[in-house]
Amino acid sequence: MPFEVPVRENEKLKKLLAAINGDQELLQLWKCANVNAVDRCGISDHGEVHIRIVANAALKVFRLLVKADIEPSVVKHHGLTVEDAEVIVVLAAALHDLGISIHRDNHEQYSLFIANPKARALLAGIYDEPELTIMVSEVLHAVIAHNAKQTCLTIEAGALKVADTLDMSEGRSRIPFEAGEINIHSVSAKAVESVAIEKGDDRPVRIVVTLANWAGIYQVDDLLGRKLKNSTLAPYVEVVARIEEGDECRTIDVFKL
Secondary structure, eight states, X not given: OOOOOOOTTOXXXXXXXXXXXXXXXXXXXXXXXXXXXXIITOOOOOSHHHHHHHHHHHHHHHXXXXXXXXXXXXXXXXXXXXXXXXXXXXXXXXXXXXXXXXXXTTHHHHHHHHHHHHHHHHHTTTOOTTHHHHHHHHHHHHHHHTSTXXXXXXXXXXXXXXXXXXXXXXXXXXXXXXXXXXXXXXXXXXXXXXXXXXXXXXXXXXXXXXXXXXXXXXXXXXXXXXXXXXXXXXXXXXXXXXXXXXXXXXXXXXXXX
């Protein structure tokens, strides 16, 4: 299955997708990461499927922000373009979990030294210096900042950080295996039926989480809430939960930060 996102009129993004899909080393790194995640650590998918879901979610969130006149950081600080910012978001999504191929613990840091040469190689046919170094630097920031405790400094990194938590439907989200946590996380993860990214009314982005029961609120607040609070997107995103109770469908605000 190829790695795909909607490129629209972004020719640089189109070239990046071709480079990603032609990179057998990257494909194998995704598979190695998934072996460590699923087979050895007993947590959920962090391989090819997760990468595709996160890349598409991050790009959708980012485009909603741009549509609402939120200026991308690489445009504001480096004078590059919105199209370049989209390349950063998608490439960072493709590389953000490569460190799991080494170890799940501290994988964001391990991802950096794999992602650095990989990002430079994938972008080499698209950018020349000094833009190439700018792009690689921005991608690496987004990779390290997807850690829940790491502060985001860019809009692009914030889009990835939030999107990384949205792969939670049908129980796909990470289920911690520490003693005392697995039961509550397991029940909560299974309660999430779907996640949708929409244009908000009061804010540029609305994330709608449909739940089978209210146990899923814990999953939403603990995973999505923690990352959103420590991202650049907190002022721009609202999160709501929907649940059907009998013949009625209730929608509640989970949080607006």
